[in-house]
Amino acid sequence: xxxxxxxxxxxxxxxxxxxxxxxxxxxxxxxxxxxxxxxxxxxxxxxxxxxxxxxxxxxxxxxxxxxxxxxxxxxxxxxxxxxxxxxxxxxxxxxx
Amino acid sequence: xxxxxxxxxxxxxxxxxxxxxxxxxxxxxxxxxxxxxxxxxxxxxxxxxxxxxxxxxxxxxxxxxxxxxxxxxxxxxxxxxxxxxxxxxxxxxxxxxxxxxxxxxxxxxxxxxxxxxxxxxxxxxxxxxxxxxxxxxxxxxxxxxxxxxxxxxxxxxxxxxxxxxxxxxxxxxxxxxxxxxxxxxxxxxxxxxxxxxxxxxxxxxxxxxxxxxxxxxxxxxxxxxxxxxxxxxxxxxxxxxxxxxxxxxxx
Amino acid sequence: xxxxxxxxxxxxxxxxxxxxxxxxxxxxxxxxxxxxxxxxxxxxxxxxxxxxxxxxxxxxxxxxxxxxxxxxxxxxxxxxxxxxxxxxxxxxxxxxxxxxxxxxxxxxxxxxxxxxxxxxxxxxxxxxxxxxxxxxxxxxxxxxxxxxxxxxxxxxxxxxxxxxxxxxxxxxxxxxxxxxxxxxxxxxxxxxxxxxxxxxxxxxxxxxxxxxxxxxxxxxxxxxxxxxxxxxxxxxxxxxxxxxxxxxxxxxxxxxxxxxxxxxxxxxxxxxxxxxxxxxxxxxxxxxxxxxxxxxxxxxxxxxxxxxxxxxxxxxxxxxxxxxxxxxxxxxxx
Ligand SMILES: [Fe+2]
Ligand SMILES: [Fe+2]
Ligand SMILES: [Fe+2]
Numbered sequence: 001x002x003x004x005x006x007x008x009x010x011x012x013x014x015x016x017x018x019x020x021x022x023x024x025x026x027x028x029x030x031x032x033x034x035x036x037x038x039x040x041x042x043x044x045x046x047x048x049x050x051x052x053x054x055x056x057x058x059x060x061x062x063x064x065x066x067x068x069x070x071x072x073x074x075x076x077x078x079x080x081x082x083x084x085x086x087x088x089x090x091x092x093x094x095x096x
Numbered sequence: 097x098x099x100x101x102x103x104x105x106x107x108x109x110x111x112x113x114x115x116x117x118x119x120x121x122x123x124x125x126x127x128x129x130x131x132x133x134x135x136x137x138x139x140x141x142x143x144x145x146x147x148x149x150x151x152x153x154x155x156x157x158x159x160x161x162x163x164x165x166x167x168x169x170x171x172x173x174x175x176x177x178x179x180x181x182x183x184x185x186x187x188x189x190x191x192x193x194x195x196x197x198x199x200x201x202x203x204x205x206x207x208x209x210x211x212x213x214x215x216x217x218x219x220x221x222x223x224x225x226x227x228x229x230x231x232x233x234x235x236x237x238x239x240x241x242x243x244x245x246x247x248x249x250x251x252x253x254x255x256x257x258x259x260x261x262x263x264x265x266x267x268x269x270x271x272x273x274x275x276x277x278x279x280x281x282x283x284x285x286x287x288x289x290x291x292x293x294x295x296x297x298x299x300x301x302x303x304x305x306x307x308x309x310x311x312x313x314x315x316x317x318x319x320x321x322x323x324x325x326x327x328x329x330x331x332x333x334x335x336x337x338x339x340x341x342x343x344x345x346x347x
Numbered sequence: 348x349x350x351x352x353x354x355x356x357x358x359x360x361x362x363x364x365x366x367x368x369x370x371x372x373x374x375x376x377x378x379x380x381x382x383x384x385x386x387x388x389x390x391x392x393x394x395x396x397x398x399x400x401x402x403x404x405x406x407x408x409x410x411x412x413x414x415x416x417x418x419x420x421x422x423x424x425x426x427x428x429x430x431x432x433x434x435x436x437x438x439x440x441x442x443x444x445x446x447x448x449x450x451x452x453x454x455x456x457x458x459x460x461x462x463x464x465x466x467x468x469x470x471x472x473x474x475x476x477x478x479x480x481x482x483x484x485x486x487x488x489x490x491x492x493x494x495x496x497x498x499x500x501x502x503x504x505x506x507x508x509x510x511x512x513x514x515x516x517x518x519x520x521x522x523x524x525x526x527x528x529x530x531x532x533x534x535x536x537x538x539x540x541x542x543x544x545x546x547x548x549x550x551x552x553x554x555x556x557x558x559x560x561x562x563x564x565x566x567x568x569x570x571x572x573x574x575x576x577x578x579x580x581x582x583x584x585x586x587x588x589x590x591x592x593x594x595x596x597x598x599x600x601x602x603x604x605x606x607x608x609x610x611x612x613x614x615x616x617x618x619x620x621x622x623x624x625x626x627x628x629x630x631x632x633x634x635x636x637x638x639x640x641x642x643x644x645x646x647x648x649x650x651x652x653x654x655x656x657x658x659x660x661x662x663x664x665x666x667x668x669x670x671x672x673x674x675x676x677x678x679x680x681x
Contacts, residue, residue, distance in 0.1 A: 041230075
């Protein structure tokens with residue numbers, strides 16, 4: 001390409017319906033934030049998929065290290081007491 | 097009044113169809129994939145608007161003419177679109193300046209039409225005005241970037257402004273039929289739209305560090321009375337070729 | 348399929364000894380039908396195969412806009428025009444999603460474009476055939492998109508997360524493409540004798556090239572066992588082709604069309620449609636670049652790339668100006 005600087009990549013998050021969280025749906029290339037929102041609108045909301053868009057420069061995403069998966073996420077699997085089913089409540093008490 | 101109303105609805109449809117057709121010719125030619133998709137969105141909005149205005153025209157006319165009868169079985173001389181929309185595509189600056197010039201007019205115009213005393217027109221306009229609002233925004237952002245981008249993009253944007261400027265006045269022209277619709281509270285007064293158009297254009301040009309063309313070229317008009325450039329005839333010859341080769345069939 | 352040129356064995360698929368442990372983790376993740384994500388360790392061969400496959404797929408979507416694009420301006424009704432434009436727009440989107448998936452593997456869209464334009468990367472042979480009549484639009488939707496769907500549905504379960512997610516999105520959008528095409532065929536076949544002849548002529552021209560979309564026969568395919576082990580490819584070329592023929596022949600019969608294959612017959616025992624010998628020399632010729640439209644397709648794409656360069660440069664220059672102005676304003680304010 002003759003272009004000197006490549007267009008930055010943006011991650012796109014859309015809110016499908018009012019009340020729902022924004023969810024990652026893909027990415028677009030755009031020169032700046034304003035055009036990234038427009039590109040996201042044109043690319044990812046052509047079938048009424050969205051009521052709100054976020055765009056984030058892909059380079060700004062900080063991700064956890066997959067190699068640390070074990071130390072980050074494994075320990076919680078043994079903490080059953082965080083889940084309601086861990087506790088025995090007699091049926092007579094009703095829904096709790 | 098029904099003849100004037102039919103003609104009016106057809107002219108609104110013709111503007112939308114011809115510009116939509118020009119935009120559709122950008123498919124697979126956009127400067128980025130993202131923009132390719134955006135250009136098709138603009139085209140689809142306009143083609144959709146054209147279909148609604150043609151269908152309404154057919155209903156008002158009462159002769160069972162369909163959207164396709166209007167689009168495919170009239171000659172260039174029967175089309176009532178402004179010349180601005182029929183000019184052949186050139187570069188992307190031309191496309192975005194044309195879109196801005198048109199949408200900066202169509203947005204306030206459709207907004208006014210959405211309050212028309214004619215409910216059919218008002219309904220279509222209410223839907224279309226939301227679409228066109230985005231056309232203004234999208235084309236304005238591009239004109240700003242191209243005007244205040246590189247030397248080349250600036251040169252191309254100025255060239256597009258110079259080339260398209262003579263076609264602006266026609267957007268505000270009204271014939272006797274349309275004036276009677278204005279008097280009846282059906283059609284908006286185009287003259288009243290001009291100050292809004294001026295403001296939108298001047299704001300965008302200022303941000304784009306551009307100015308209005310200084311050379312006052314002679315206004316080019318005639319589209320509303322069917323006097324078109326040969327480019328429209330060429331465009332229609334292509335667009336209508338298949339439909340006319342097999343008249344009366346279903347596709 | 349869209350990645351049918353993926354038949355060269357990757358010579359550099361060796362692994363370093365220190366990777367053995369990580370390779371075991373990788374393979375067990377794949378075996379467990381878990382997804383591999385961009386930051387996870389993966390063998391070089393896996394990464395390379397994915398980049399090649401995803402980018403070929405992306406190129407096919409983008410080049411595939413052209414044959415149908417040939418009829419946008421001439422679509423015979425406004426309804427068809429809008430549908431066709433929206434359909435081709437979807438294909439641009441598919442290309443975009445797929446390029447984005449490839450980018451997660453560390454290659455930029457610009458690099459991938461360069462590979463396409465230099466001829467290093469391939470795209471599906473099917474898009475090198477011309478579209479002289481309106482019936483070709485019906486055929487492409489019905490058969491080309493139909494064949495693509497056969498291939499793409501299993502890819503929704505591919506082991507690489509971003510590719511699988513892109514394919515899910517693609518498949519959702521594809522659902523109208525085939526119906527759009529079949530509806531065109533149905534209308535032509537129920538229309539005038541001329542329209543019906545147009546439909547038959549299109550089927551005659553496209554049937555064999557469409558069967559070639561699935562790639563070489565399994566006995567000649569060098570499709571590495573790797574792709575299967577890595578759960579990138581789940582069905583063999585011939586399996587998918589057979590599935591497609593079985594699904595398509597009754598649809599064609601419903602249209603009242605004749606397939607241009609004298610050997611086509613239902614095998615009562617297996618329940619499969621037996622089809623005749625495919626002319627693989629034509630396939631090889633078209634993949635190698637000597638199809639009826641290869642040159643036009645590439646020239647068109649090259650033109651688009653060249654014409655857009657100044658726009659992209661301008662947009663980037665403007666963004667840089669804004670950054671500088673904002674910085675200057677900040678300094679002035681301090
Ligand atoms: Fe496709
Ligand atoms: Fe596709
Ligand atoms: Fe498709």
